[in-house]
Every structure is written in structure tokens, then in C-alpha cells.
Amino acid sequence: MKSKKSIITAGINTLQAEAQAILGLINHINDDFAVIVERIIAGNGRVIVTGIGKSAIIAQKIVATFNSTGTPSSYMHASDAVHGDLGMIQKTDIVICISKSGNTPEIKVLAPLLKQCGALLVAMVGQLESELAKQADLILNTTVEKEACPNNLAPTTSTTAQLAMGDALAVSLLLAREFSAQDFARFHPGGSLGKKLYLKVSDLAERNAKPSIRSGASVKDVIIAISKNRLGAVVVVDDSKIMGIITDGDIRRMLEKYSDLADLTAKDIMNSKPKMIDKDTLAVTAFELIRQSNITQLLVTDANDYFGIVHLHDLLHEGLL
Incomplete structure (x- = not known):
């Protein structure tokens, strides 16, 4: 068993070797790279990525990245x-x-x-004198000095270089297409990344009750309204005007402050300056406001009118944490 120090050293050396390999690719971003991006943007077909062994796994990742960023792609295993x-x-x-x-x-x-199929052949290859490089129309040079593996055998540095070159290509295509955050959200509607880009506060508030009470309501009515709707709060409204909000915390503070509750009304215990957010605001922004303000619910408005309430649990349920 190796010592803890030697294990740590091996890990550091691996990362350093792979980092150097990626930086070495900078010198290989050339005219062929630019032409490949231009041909993909101008083309009417798909990008098909193929490979074998560990390179096949890298090919699958590149295809996934292409598809999620607006470049239609398919994976094909070299043996198949x-x-x-x-x-x-x-x-x-x-x-x-x-x-x-x-x-x-x-x-x-x-x-x-592949050449016989008539499609443009791009070689992402580490040896420029290889058979693949000779057959290719264009080359993405992913040459590395050596593998991080001490025996220079296990694909490590080379596959890292392939992955990085694929990302460089994907991002260049993304920028060339002017692929926006909204475009990204269209392709990721079910995941947390997409939700951060399209889910609005109104989408969540509409699912909840819309508890409200008059400013002159008794403490008993306030407590019943809060308990009934299970949002931990009720909004105080008079003549469609938002007066304030009363939360579970306000009830506890009221009990600490007052010994006689008989004559208290909603107006006496409400927070007249509640945290509010417009219904068209992104839900992820609401989450940040709740976190920064150390509260659990926000009052949602529509052009200054009461629209609803969004609760911290709504945001956590959507995976926006």
C-alpha cells in the first residue's frame, strides 16, 4: 500500500499532466478548426461523431453537448x-x-x-501521420506528449484532450449560432438548469392558495387564515390595496410582546413592508431573495396588485437550490 503522501502526489501529477495537455491544444486551434465550425453552421445535415474504446465514450459526450447547444448530432460506434x-x-x-x-x-x-459515403470527414486524432489523418478532409489535432498513466498506456491525458477539444468546438458553434440562454432552456425544460432559465414566480404562486384578510380582522381570524392555507402567512388587503403580511413569525412575536390580545387586529401585528416580487420574475431570483432575506415566503404582485404567495418549499421542490 502506497503512503498517503505518494497517493496525493500521484493525483496532483495526473491533474498537472492533463492541464498541460489541454493548454497544449491552444496551438492546434487553427484554420481547420475555423473551417469545421463554418461548415457545420452552413450545412444542412447532422454532425455524426464516432470512435472506438474510450474515444467512443468521449464521442457520446460530445454528441450530448452538441445536441443541448443547438447542433443536431448523432453518435455512431465505429464497430457498428x-x-x-x-x-x-x-x-x-x-x-x-x-x-x-x-x-x-x-x-x-x-x-x-466514411470517405465513400461522400460526407465531410473530420479526424480528431493524435497522430498526424496516421491512416485516419491521411483520409480526413480536415483535422482537429489532439496530440499529447504522453498519458498521465505511469505506464503511458491507459487513455487519460489523450481522452481529456479529446473532451476539451469537443467542448471548444461546441462553444464555438454555440457562439456562432448566437445560442441564447432562452434557447438552452428550450432544450432543458425538465432539468434544474432549464428551470432556472424559464420558470417564473407566477408559475409557482398560481399553484398555491391566495390567503388574504382585512386589516381590521381579529387575531383569531388571522391565525385561522394562516393555518387554513398552509403557507405560513396571510396578506392584509383593504380595497385591493396591499397593506402588509402576517407570518407565523409575526404571530410568535405578537405573543411575546402583548399580554392582552382581545383588542388586537391584523393591522397591529402585520409587517407593513413585506418583501415583494413581481409575478414575471424568474423563480431562481425569488430563491435568492428569500435566502438573502432569511425568510420563507414572498408576496407576489401583478402591477402592484396582490397576485399570490411563493414559499421556500415551492422553490426547493423545483430543485432550484
Whole structure:
């Protein structure tokens, strides 16, 4: 068993090697890179990304990133390609073939077949003299000095470089398409990332009750209204005008402050300066306001009129934490 110090050193050395490999890619962002982005933007087909082994796993991640950022893409395993999946490739497509060596048996068989399909062939490759590089129309150079593995065998630095080059390509495409946060939200409606970009306070407040009470209401009526609607608060309203809010905390403070409750009304115990938020505000903004103000609910307004209440639990339920 290695010492704790040697284990930590190995981890640090791995990260340093991979960081240096990524920085080395900067010198490989060249005219081919720019042309690939231009061809993808101008094309009418899909981007098909293929590879074998660990490169195949990187290909799947790149496809996922492309699709989520506005570049229609498909994954094709290099082995499956020669057993029928080549039929998915059209002349209008762009194929990115990923391989460290560019000379594995499967890639050497696949490369000329890809050329025969008539699609543009892009090689993401670590050896520029390889068979894949020779067959390719354009090259994404992911050459690394060595693997982080001490035996220089396990794909580590090389796959990190492939992943980083894929991200560089995806972000360049995103910017070229002027892909906005709203576009991103359209492709991520079910996840917390998408919700942060499209979910509004009104979407949550509409699901809740809309408790209200007059300013002259008794303490008993206030407590009943708070308990009945299970939001921990009731809004004090007179003639459609928001007067204030009474929360569970206000009730506790009232009991500490007053010994005689008989003549108290809602107006006496309400917070006349409640935290409010417009119904069209993003829910994630409401969460930040609740967190910063150390409260559990916000009064939601519509052009200064009472719209509803949004509770901390509503926001947590949506995964906005």
C-alpha cells in the first residue's frame, strides 16, 4: 500500500499532466478548426461523431453537448458502422472520427468507407501521420506528449484532450449560432438548469392558495387564515390595496410582546413592508431573495396588485437550490 503522501502526489501529477495537455491544444486551434465550425453552421445535415474504446465514450459526450447547444448530432460506434450503421450517413452530414492513434484496425477499415459515403470527414486524432489523418478532409489535432498513466498506456491525458477539444468546438458553434440562454432552456425544460432559465414566480404562486384578510380582522381570524392555507402567512388587503403580511413569525412575536390580545387586529401585528416580487420574475431570483432575506415566503404582485404567495418549499421542490 502506497503512503498517503505518494497517493496525493500521484493525483496532483495526473491533474498537472492533463492541464498541460489541454493548454497544449491552444496551438492546434487553427484554420481547420475555423473551417469545421463554418461548415457545420452552413450545412444542412447532422454532425455524426464516432470512435472506438474510450474515444467512443468521449464521442457520446460530445454528441450530448452538441445536441443541448443547438447542433443536431448523432453518435455512431465505429464497430457498428461496418455492420450496417454506415447507412445513417448522408452526403450532407459531417462525420467527426475520434482516435488517439488513428491506426487501430477498426479505424483503418472505417476511414475509407466514411470517405465513400461522400460526407465531410473530420479526424480528431493524435497522430498526424496516421491512416485516419491521411483520409480526413480536415483535422482537429489532439496530440499529447504522453498519458498521465505511469505506464503511458491507459487513455487519460489523450481522452481529456479529446473532451476539451469537443467542448471548444461546441462553444464555438454555440457562439456562432448566437445560442441564447432562452434557447438552452428550450432544450432543458425538465432539468434544474432549464428551470432556472424559464420558470417564473407566477408559475409557482398560481399553484398555491391566495390567503388574504382585512386589516381590521381579529387575531383569531388571522391565525385561522394562516393555518387554513398552509403557507405560513396571510396578506392584509383593504380595497385591493396591499397593506402588509402576517407570518407565523409575526404571530410568535405578537405573543411575546402583548399580554392582552382581545383588542388586537391584523393591522397591529402585520409587517407593513413585506418583501415583494413581481409575478414575471424568474423563480431562481425569488430563491435568492428569500435566502438573502432569511425568510420563507414572498408576496407576489401583478402591477402592484396582490397576485399570490411563493414559499421556500415551492422553490426547493423545483430543485432550484
